Amino acid sequence: MLLLLAERMKVKEFITKKPFVIAGPCSAETEEQTIEIAKAVEDVADVFRAGIWKPRTNPNSFEGVGLKGIDWLKSIKQETSLKVATEIANAKHVDICLSAGVDVLWIGARTTVNPFYVQEIAKALQGVDIPILVKNPIHPELGLWLGAFERLMNAGITQIGAIHRGFYSYEKSVFRNNPKWEIPIRLREEFREIPIICDPSHIAGHTSLIKEISQTAMDLNFDGLMIETHLDPSIALSDADQQLTPKEFSSIIKNLILREENLNNTIITQKLSEFRLKIDLLDKKIIKLLHDRNEIVKNIAEFKKENRITIFQLERWFEILRTRKKTGKNLELDLQMIAELFELIHKYSIVTQTQIMHR
Ligand code: PEP
Numbered sequence: 001m002l003l004l005l006a007e008r009m010k011v012k013e014f015i016t017k018k019p020f021v022i023a024g025p026c027s028a029e030t031e032e033q034t035i036e037i038a039k040a041v042e043d044v045a046d047v048f049r050a051g052i053w054k055p056r057t058n059p060n061s062f063e064g065v066g067l068k069g070i071d072w073l074k075s076i077k078q079e080t081s082l083k084v085a086t087e088i089a090n091a092k093h094v095d096i097c098l099s100a101g102v103d104v105l106w107i108g109a110r111t112t113v114n115p116f117y118v119q120e121i122a123k124a125l126q127g128v129d130i131p132i133l134v135k136n137p138i139h140p141e142l143g144l145w146l147g148a149f150e151r152l153m154n155a156g157i158t159q160i161g162a163i164h165r166g167f168y169s170y171e172k173s174v175f176r177n178n179p180k181w182e183i184p185i186r187l188r189e190e191f192r193e194i195p196i197i198c199d200p201s202h203i204a205g206h207t208s209l210i211k212e213i214s215q216t217a218m219d220l221n222f223d224g225l226m227i228e229t230h231l232d233p234s235i236a237l238s239d240a241d242q243q244l245t246p247k248e249f250s251s252i253i254k255n256l257i258l259r260e261e262n263l264n265n266t267i268i269t270q271k272l273s274e275f276r277l278k279i280d281l282l283d284k285k286i287i288k289l290l291h292d293r294n295e296i297v298k299n300i301a302e303f304k305k306e307n308r309i310t311i312f313q314l315e316r317w318f319e320i321l322r323t324r325k326k327t328g329k330n331l332e333l334d335l336q337m338i339a340e341l342f343e344l345i346h347k348y349s350i351v352t353q354t355q356i357m358h359r
């Protein structure tokens with residue numbers, strides 16, 4: 001259904017170069033600050049960003065300068081070569097931005113979660129031909145993100161892009177928002193023509209991780225980056241820990257290693273095919289091993305059934321997890337990957353055993 005929709009509603013390309021770079025402060029704070037940052041990023045960025053209506057978790061936080069910030073964005077358009085972008089969260093914001101000539105709009109993560117708001121915004125944007133970027137919803141639910149694109153496409157909007165800003169998680173992590181790269185990759189599978197821009201600032205939550213996340217986004221063939229930039233991040237009124245100075249920002253962008261998706265060089269493609277062949281063979285072996293393991297699981301289930309033993313034994317599960325992690329550690333594998341892999345294997349072992357027990 002979604003694929004059919006994407007085919008029908010042709011998405012129009014608005015990315016003028018790769019990486020397409022959006023930079024600017026989390027929030028517009030004063031007129032001078034906003035214009036000065038724009039001038040400082042002008043050489044490297046394509047679009048200037050600044051939030052003027054800020055959705056904050058805590059009502060006592062700085063909630064943006066509001067309407068007067070719009071005039072500052074207009075001045076930037078006059079004084080620099082940059083296009084300007086801001087976050088919109090309702091139809092009123094859309095109307096204000098459209099009459100002021102804001103070039104690019106984005107829907108924030110806290111708005112994407114609410115279909116009522118997305119629908120209201122889509123309606124207000126009907127017949128408008130400017131790029132609309134949709135941030136992923138706060139929690140890792142691809143369906144909500146896809147739904148937002150579908151609502152915009154249904155309203156006839158053709159210049160659509162995605163912003164991957166990571167996902168909230170209760171688990172302790174080095175990231176402010178877990179990148180869960182598999183989700184934007186799934187988005188790409190669903191809507192090939194929608195460009196994806198990574199927002200390393202909100203994923204990282206801290207300046208030290210921004211370079212690495214930006215490079216990962218490029219390695220995964222993302223189309224662009226949105227990076228928060230401030231003249232003096234330490235005194236920023238919002239997201240102080242994650243904003244880069246214009247100099248740090250420029251250095252990261254200039255030092256990105258860019259790769260080609262499809263190489264025309266036959267020697268390189270041949271070598272890549274050789275690696276892929278090896279991977280294909282190994283994956284076949286993994287599947288055969290899973291089959292062999294499952295045969296033993298079935299034997300165990302029959303045995304437990306005859307002897308009236310429960311399927312699940314906590315101690316045995318802990319032992320599996322501990323010993324597999326130890327083996328993985330010796331081979332320098334990612335322990336989180338080992339844990340997740342065996343949780344999945346164990347989950348289906350229980351499914352198989354339950355089916356046999358109930359026969
Ligand atoms: C922002 O871009 O400043 C912002 C509020 O981001 P998000 O919606 O991703 O939290």
Ligand code: MN
Binds near residue numbers: 026027228238239
């Ligand atoms: Mn921010």
